[in-house]
Amino acid sequence: MEMMKCVIKETAGEGGIVLAERPVPETGDFDILIRVKATAICGTDVHIKHWAEYAQKRIKPPTIMGHEYVGEVVKTGKNVTSVKVGDIVNSDSHLVCGTCDLCLNGHNNVCYNTLTIGVTRDGSFAEYISIPEKAAVLCDPKMPIEQLALMEPLGVAVHCAMEFPVAAKKVVVCGCGPIGCMGVAVARILGAAQIIAIEINEKRAQMALDMGADSVVNPAKENVVEKVRELSGGLGADVVLDFSGNAGAVAAALEYVKPEGCISAAGVGQGPLNLPYEYFITKGVTLKGIAGREIPRTWERMKGLFAAGLDISPVITHILPLEEYEKGLDLMEKGQCGKVILKP
Ligand SMILES: [Zn+2]
Ligand SMILES: [Zn+2]
Numbered sequence: 001m002e003m004m005k006c007v008i009k010e011t012a013g014e015g016g017i018v019l020a021e022r023p024v025p026e027t028g029d030f031d032i033l034i035r036v037k038a039t040a041i042c043g044t045d046v047h048i049k050h051w052a053e054y055a056q057k058r059i060k061p062p063t064i065m066g067h068e069y070v071g072e073v074v075k076t077g078k079n080v081t082s083v084k085v086g087d088i089v090n091s092d093s094h095l096v097c098g099t100c101d102l103c104l105n106g107h108n109n110v111c112y113n114t115l116t117i118g119v120t121r122d123g124s125f126a127e128y129i130s131i132p133e134k135a136a137v138l139c140d141p142k143m144p145i146e147q148l149a150l151m152e153p154l155g156v157a158v159h160c161a162m163e164f165p166v167a168a169k170k171v172v173v174c175g176c177g178p179i180g181c182m183g184v185a186v187a188r189i190l191g192a193a194q195i196i197a198i199e200i201n202e203k204r205a206q207m208a209l210d211m212g213a214d215s216v217v218n219p220a221k222e223n224v225v226e227k228v229r230e231l232s233g234g235l236g237a238d239v240v241l242d243f244s245g246n247a248g249a250v251a252a253a254l255e256y257v258k259p260e261g262c263i264s265a266a267g268v269g270q271g272p273l274n275l276p277y278e279y280f281i282t283k284g285v286t287l288k289g290i291a292g293r294e295i296p297r298t299w300e301r302m303k304g305l306f307a308a309g310l311d312i313s314p315v316i317t318h319i320l321p322l323e324e325y326e327k328g329l330d331l332m333e334k335g336q337c338g339k340v341i342l343k344p
Contacts, residue, residue, distance in 0.1 A: 006126035066125030175244025188212035
């Protein structure tokens with residue numbers, strides 16, 4: 001049996017993440033085998049390490065971690081027709097059923113029967129990953145491999161930023177971790193007139209400016225509602241993209257957003273949202289939750305944006321060999337980095 005190195009969540013509870021040897025996954029008749037060329041660490045992986053409630057509910061260790069990746073096809077099942085050996089591919093982290101009413105009505109981003117790579121099934125912190133042919137997304141082989149590995153989180157930014165039109169609009173991007181910063185870059189290339197970022201962490205604030213924000217408001221030092229109104233010429237923002245998952249930040253957005261404005265919320269928050277109900281109704285605000293990525297719509301949009309010149313390389317701050325996954329998880333936990341890429 002051919003073996004491969006991989007990073008697994010070996011046991012339930014805190015920690016328990018080890019570098020291991022496992023058999024190369026089997027490739028069914030409708031599957032493809034991918035040699036992973038780059039895979040990125042997500043905040044979710046830090047939650048898995050600490051056995052947060054999210055992980056407790058979903059993971060049955062041992063599980064190979066990792067859900068953001070790209071690689072080269074090295075083997076195809078006998079019924080595979082759309083992908084060939086040598087193709088550069090990645091996929092959504094959500095493997096959807098394609099048969100439930102949500103999938104059939106174009107909402108596969110919230111499919112009831114979703115399997116999540118690196119969570120409910122084996123993932124990409126490995127030399128090889130096997131996925132169904134129908135999940136594979138063909139990539140432009142001329143694109144830098146590190147950016148292709150980030151299409152899954154980029155997809156959240158693109159889904160969020162394209163939910164409402166931002167061209168020629170005043171846009172606030174709230175929460176500028178890696179996905180928020182990608183949201184800034186996407187809003188810029190889509191033609192936003194003005195981008196105001198909201199971020200406490202100074203490194204992340206600088207990254208938001210590097211990726212095209214016009215200004216950054218620090219909510220620890222400034223009154224966000226007043227500052228956004230001032231920066232936007234007194235009237236407030238047309239569109240708010242929230243990546244913070246902070247209930248207070250979304251409540252503030254309802255205040256500084258313009259009447260008939262839109263809030264697209266992708267940051268996963270905890271606990272109740274205390275909504276200033278009056279503003280919400282009397283201003284006619286639209287608040288939309290953004291779950292995952294639409295398949296294939298969001299992926300096609302990402303390819304289109306790359307072709308139009310979207311560059312997300314500034315969010316990549318570290319490239320490490322797979323063996324240094326612990327260092328990568330530490331960097332992510334301390335928040336003193338952008339995206340960390342692992343190379344198996
Ligand atoms: Zn992720
Ligand atoms: Zn489904």
